[in-house]
Amino acid sequence: MPVHNGGPQFPPTPAISPYVECDTQPETDTLRATLTHGGAAGPGGSLVDRFGVTWQILPVILRELLRSGDPSAAGRVLTALHAMTRIDIPALTDAHARARPRTESVNHEGPSPPPRSGPQTPRSHRQRADACVPRGPLRCSRR
Template sequence: MQASTFLWFDGHAEEAADHYTSLVAGSAVLDRQRDADGRVTTVTFELAGQRYIAYNGGPQFTFTGAISLYLGCDTQQEVDTAWAALTEGGKEGPGGSLTDRFGVTWQVVPKALAELLAKADPPAAERILQAVHAMTKIDIQGLIEARDR
């Protein structure tokens, strides 16, 4: 048995899968299924080992922020690159969240956030979290400065 994330699109499954796999190292489109007219219906892809299925199901269902994809970034450069690519045509949100041009919500979070919180005393942790909530794209240096205040 295998669990995968199933994403319902209104005609943009292939474009979304191609966009996402271009952003995340170690990712690839695995399969494209087409209907009798040659139109792509389903795209199976992996993002860094996590399998997703993108389906062109029509307008019946839309994405909401109640579920999001989490992108843990190793560096500020990774945060910046992913943020720029995912917000293009999309919308920034608070605390590292955004909605991309396909309507999918993402959490773009540097791994440094967890590391800083794990080593912080309670007042420093509170300052770090307040800083995160005041940001759109998370800035690691800003988190360090909040911790050290």
């Protein structure tokens, strides 16, 4: 990944961040530890290296979890991911597998009214989780 140093008048910004997908928890942890040496860890797999460049370190399985076809499961995965500073792959898979709690309400006043007609509610970001998965990753390589 070639990068041009524009000088001090153009400092790094988190608006652009390279990302790396890793296959395993040890790869994720090793890469994160290496890049944060002299930098700082951030939420949801992000970190800032010693040069001030923001990176995203993501497990490969995250893409599969977000594209599973279950919007509520993808939402649980994203909620778990955003609460993490160190990516925990087993916790992400547990969040995906967790059953959604049932919120059945009992209406003692008779049947429910018919659904409203009119404009549909826009789809949330959680329902479009597959659109949030970046394309073209760098890959961790084993040496």
